[in-house]
Amino acid sequence: MxxxxxxxxxxxxxxxxxxELYAVVPxxxxxxxxxxxxxxxxxxxxxxxxxxxxxxxxxxIDGDGTSYVAITQTNVFTEGIRYKVTVDAVITSGLGLKLxxxxxxxxxxxxxTTGLYEFDFIATSNSSFVIGRRTxxxxxxxxxxxxxxxxxxxxxxxxxxxxxxxxxxxAGLVNYAEIVTGSDIITDGDFPNGSxxxxxxxxxxxxxxxxxxxxTANMIQTISGSTNKTYSLTFTISNYxxxxxxxxxxxxxxxxxxxxANGTFTEVISSYSDTRFVFYATSFNGSIxxxxxxxxxxDNVPRIDYSGGGCPHILAEPQRTNLYPHSDNSSTWSKSNFxxxxxxxxxxxxxxxxxxxxxxxxxxxxxxxxxxxxxTNTISIYAKxxxxxxxxxxxxxxxxxxxxxxxxxxxxxxRFEYTETFSFVTWGLAGASVSGTNDILFYGxxxxxxxxxxxxxxxxxxxxxxxxxxxxxxxxxxxxNSEEGVLFLEIAALSLTSTLEMLSLSDGTYNNVVLFRYYxxxxxxxxxxVKVGGSAQASMLFTLTDATDFNKIAFKYKENDFALWVNGxxxxxxxxxxxxxxxxxxxxxxxxxxxxxxxxxxxxxxQVYKTALTDEQLLQLTGESGxxxxxxxxxxxxxxxxxxx
Numbered sequence: 001m002x003x004x005x006x007x008x009x010x011x012x013x014x015x016x017x018x019x020e021l022y023a024v025v026p027x028x029x030x031x032x033x034x035x036x037x038x039x040x041x042x043x044x045x046x047x048x049x050x051x052x053x054x055x056x057x058x059x060x061i062d063g064d065g066t067s068y069v070a071i072t073q074t075n076v077f078t079e080g081i082r083y084k085v086t087v088d089a090v091i092t093s094g095l096g097l098k099l100x101x102x103x104x105x106x107x108x109x110x111x112x113t114t115g116l117y118e119f120d121f122i123a124t125s126n127s128s129f130v131i132g133r134r135t136x137x138x139x140x141x142x143x144x145x146x147x148x149x150x151x152x153x154x155x156x157x158x159x160x161x162x163x164x165x166x167x168x169x170x171a172g173l174v175n176y177a178e179i180v181t182g183s184d185i186i187t188d189g190d191f192p193n194g195s196x197x198x199x200x201x202x203x204x205x206x207x208x209x210x211x212x213x214x215x216t217a218n219m220i221q222t223i224s225g226s227t228n229k230t231y232s233l234t235f236t237i238s239n240y241x242x243x244x245x246x247x248x249x250x251x252x253x254x255x256x257x258x259x260x261a262n263g264t265f266t267e268v269i270s271s272y273s274d275t276r277f278v279f280y281a282t283s284f285n286g287s288i289x290x291x292x293x294x295x296x297x298x299d300n301v302p303r304i305d306y307s308g309g310g311c312p313h314i315l316a317e318p319q320r321t322n323l324y325p326h327s328d329n330s331s332t333w334s335k336s337n338f339x340x341x342x343x344x345x346x347x348x349x350x351x352x353x354x355x356x357x358x359x360x361x362x363x364x365x366x367x368x369x370x371x372x373x374x375x376t377n378t379i380s381i382y383a384k385x386x387x388x389x390x391x392x393x394x395x396x397x398x399x400x401x402x403x404x405x406x407x408x409x410x411x412x413x414x415r416f417e418y419t420e421t422f423s424f425v426t427w428g429l430a431g432a433s434v435s436g437t438n439d440i441l442f443y444g445x446x447x448x449x450x451x452x453x454x455x456x457x458x459x460x461x462x463x464x465x466x467x468x469x470x471x472x473x474x475x476x477x478x479x480x481n482s483e484e485g486v487l488f489l490e491i492a493a494l495s496l497t498s499t500l501e502m503l504s505l506s507d508g509t510y511n512n513v514v515l516f517r518y519y520x521x522x523x524x525x526x527x528x529x530v531k532v533g534g535s536a537q538a539s540m541l542f543t544l545t546d547a548t549d550f551n552k553i554a555f556k557y558k559e560n561d562f563a564l565w566v567n568g569x570x571x572x573x574x575x576x577x578x579x580x581x582x583x584x585x586x587x588x589x590x591x592x593x594x595x596x597x598x599x600x601x602x603x604x605x606x607q608v609y610k611t612a613l614t615d616e617q618l619l620q621l622t623g624e625s626g627x628x629x630x631x632x633x634x635x636x637x638x639x640x641x642x643x644x645x
Contacts (some may be wrong), residue, residue, distance in 0.1 A: 003617060008479045009588065010157040013304040013312040016159075018179055020035045021302040021314065021471065026479065030084060031151030034076050035129065038147040044398045047072045061097065062134055062141040067351035069140075070132030076149055077101050077123035078585045082475030084152040085110065085119040087131070087144050094133065094140025102128035110134060111142075114609045121473035125132070136623055155608075156480055159303075160470040162296035164268070166456045167315055168307040174349045174444070174456050176268070177303040178232065182295035185223050186277070189291035202280070210553050214243060214285040220250070220278045229271050229295050229499070236290040237468045238263045243284035251275040257329070257460050261343035262286075263352020267460075267565070268296065303469070305456075307600065313550075313602040315455065316469040316590055317494065322457035323447040324368055326428075329460065330442070331357045337364040337431065347443035348382050348413045349456075354443040356386055358431070359393065359431035367428020373449060379427050380417040380453040382443040391440045392432030398422045406432045409585075420452035453497035463466055470597060472589035480505055480588070481610035482580035484558035487514055488621055490605035493547040496522050501600055505608065506593030510534075512584050516602075518547060528555040528564050530577060537577030538562040550604060552622040558612040568623030570615065 002347040004010075010025035033361040043054040050069035053060045063069045079085065089111045100109035101123060109119040113135075116145040129149060161360060167177050191205045192572050199390055203210050233247055241263045249260075249271040257267060271277075279288060305315040326332045328347070330340035339358045347354035357366060359464035377397070385391045388411070395404040395418035402436035404418040429449050432438055444456045457464050462592045487505060511534040519527035524544040542564060544551055554565040588608065590599040613621065 003609075003613075003621060004610050006609045006613065007483075007615075008610045009606075009609050011155065011157060011314075011475070011606040012604065013314050016302045016304070018297045019159055019300040021159050023157065026153060026155060028152070028154035028156070032153070034149040035073060035147055036101050038149075040145060040147075044425075045073060047074075053469040055149055057141045059131070059147075060143045061131065062092075062094075062143075063133065063139070064562075065094070065136065065138045065140060068132060070130055072102070072128050072130045074128045075126075076126045076129040077121075079125050079127075080122050080475060080477045080583065081123050082152050083123065083155075084120045084148075084150050085109075085121050085129075086117065086148045087119075088116045089354040090114045090143045092141035092143075094142065095136040096134050096140075097142050098132055098143070099127065100130050100133045102130050106134070116146075129257070132140075139593075140246055153476070153478055154283065155473055155476060157471045157473045157588070159300050159302045161300050161467045163465065163467045165301075165303055165317070165466050165469070166458070167305040169310070170306050171350075172309075172348075174347075176296075176298050177301040178296045178298045179301055180232070180294050181297050182293050184292050186221065186291050186293045189235075189289075189293075191289055191291075200407040203279075209238065209287040209351045210279075211239075211279045211287045211288040212243075212245070212284045214241070214283055214286075216282050216605065218275050218278050219278055219288075222276050223293075223363060224275060227271055227273050227275055230298065231271065231293045232266065232296045233269050234264065234290070234292045235288055237262050237286055237288060241285035241509070243286070244282045245284045245286070245288065246280040246282075248278060248280065250274040250278050254572045259343065261352065262341055263346075264290070265343075266349075266351050266352065268298070269293075296593050302471075304412055305455075311604060313604045314471075314606075315464070315602060316471060316598070316600050317454045318450070318598070318600045319465065319468040320448045320450060320454045321451075321463055321465040322459050322511075323463050324445045325459050325462050326368070327445045327457075327459040328353050328355060328439040328443060330366065332359065333366055333368050333428070335366050337361050338366040338429075340366065345386070345441050349443070354382075354384075354441045357393075357429065357440050358440050359429075359438045359440075362431045362433055362435060364431030365396070365428060365433070370413070374422060375449065375622070376419065376421045377427065377447060378417060378419040378450055378453050379443045379447045380415055381446075382405070382413050382415050382430070384413045384441045385409045385411050386439040386441050391438040392434055393431055393438060393440060394430040395427070397427045403430055406434070409438075414442075415444075415453070416536070419451055445459045451497060454494070461560040470590065470595075470598060471592070472587065474508060474587035474589075476588065477583045477586035479610075480608060482582055482584040484561075484579060484610075484612040485514075485555055486556050486607075486609040486611075486613050486618070486621075487516060488552075488554045488605065488607040488609070489516060489603065490550055490552045492550045492602045494600050494602065496524065496547060502592040502597045503590050503599045504588075504593045506587050506589070507584050508587050508593060510592050510594050510596070512580060514555070514585065515592065516553065516555060517592070517597070526553065528553075530557050530562065530579065531537070532580055534576050537579070539566045540572035540574060542566060542571045548601070552605075554613075554618050555623050556612050556618065564620070565618045565622045568619055604611040
């Protein structure tokens with residue numbers, strides 16, 4: 001029997017959308033209809049208050065604004081179950097409608113305009129379904145039809161970050177995790193001869209490019225419906241001679257980056273309240289072509305990361321701030337015996353924004369002034385030799401009183417890092433201990449308060465904060481067996497720290513939980529635990545060889561039968577302890593159940609089984625890829641063509 005016959009939840013680096021990471025198992029399903037007479041074919045099954053009526057195939061909820069009007073159907077929701085609620089509504093006047101479970105105001109959602117609405121709702125009690133007018137002292141006129149409530153079963157994980165974040169893609173490039181949500185809004189971005197889409201104001205069009213001859217002038221295109229959105233901009237500069245060009249939407253509080261070199265460039269810009277897209281030219285002598293502006297979503301997009309090569313993983317990181325306000329614009333940095341050229345070469349993100357740095361002595365310095373706070377800080381940067389030989393540089397801090405060892409830079413891009421504890425913070429790059437010139441390409445200068453570096457946080461004029469990643473899914477009691485099961489992970493810690501980071505099956509609290517945690521990764525320790533009513537029933541510790549490597553870990557829980565398996569070996573057991581009553585556990589989350597102690601790690605596999613697997617199955621689950629086992633000697637002999645004597 002295949003292990004897939006037993007798995008109830010399987011989450012891997014898979015499909016996603018903003019705010020959601022799709023699970024492989026189970027396939028999302030909808031249950032039977034929980035509402036009777038949702039099409040209002042008859043005046044029955046609903047309790048009407050305050051003058052609500054049912055007629056003509058719809059429920060009418062209207063009045064003078066002084067009384068509460070609602071329709072109610074009892075015994076619709078069951079505690080802990082996730083539902084899909086859909087309502088077709090017409091709002092003629094007033095503040096609209098509220099949907100609730102009978103006890104909490106608008107806890108399902110609100111309807112303020114006419115349309116078909118869909119809500120995702122987890123019931124907090126066994127309760128009724130209520131559709132009523134929203135509170136307000138004005139006359140209201142609303143109606144609903146095609147009301148539906150169905151149990152919705154899926155293990156797709158909810159993802160919350162509320163900021164953009166980068167990852168390494170399958171081509172090995174650093175880029176933002178994003179979803180393109182629209183087509184190109186630029187007309188004639190390839191500048192055909194005779195184009196009238198652009199107001200040129202001194203620019204000219206020829207040879208499929210917009211050309212500026214050293215003047216200060218603005219080339220503008222008006223785009224309807226583009227206000228207050230986020231866009232990914234890509235364009236190419238060619239035939240560059242001198243001056244600067246800045247792409248932006250007119251009216252923004254701050255403009256985008258300044259460009260003054262040949263290359264293809266990509267960045268994200270906001271449109272603010274103006275509908276005009278512009279290239280600001282200051283004594284610019286060069287050409288622009290291949291302009292593309294597409295709406296993108298980056299907030300809450302889960303990150304499928306390929307760093308390290310091979311199969312991808314789900315990346316979950318803590319909140320961090322890049323304290324360097326100009327991660328790639330070295331012209332704003334202070335220099336001593338250090339010469340730099342911005343936008344000199346193609347960087348690890350695939351665009352021409354790597355800067356060249358040439359240090360002429362071991363006293364060379366390239367830095368930004370005080371940027372952090374006293375304590376543990378980590379500085380990191382990508383570097384690549386700009387010559388045929390290896391080059392060297394050093395990190396420094398505390399005004400050059402503390403330096404790293406020489407960092408050897410090869411002909412391949414590598415990310416270098418340095419962590420230290422300082423009494424004050426002035427960080428930068430220094431010349432190596434060797435004499436002579438070092439010629440190096442740099443990209444992605446980053447300084448973080450913390451003991452290890454996280455993914456690149458690009459900056460262009462100010463510090464930028466990336467929020468922590470949070471993954472959870474609740475309302476899935478039907479997918480978790482509270483009495484017995486297996487929690488399986490293929491996972492690697494981001495760093496060896498002493499922070500307690502956890503992953504759990506729970507009831508939304510820390511009192512009833514099946515728990516995995518990095519107990520003390522500074523010592524490579526992990527712990528698994530079952531807590532019932534706040535009391536530990538089973539608890540096992542194990543020391544990994546290296547917590548930052550990917551390890552396969554399975555925790556079996558069953559009354560008086562607990563076991564921890566790591567990389568194909570049973571490493572701990574416990575034969576005394578209780579589990580939970582039926583349907584207690586209803587949440588899977590990368591925290592301890594109540595939103596605290598978030599897990600920050602790289603996750604290749606996350607699986608939940610509804611049965612306590614056998615030792616042979618646990619061996620197969622946690623062993624090396626291709627591990628097989630045989631139920632009997634006869635089966636093994638047959639498979640290996642042995643002759644049984």
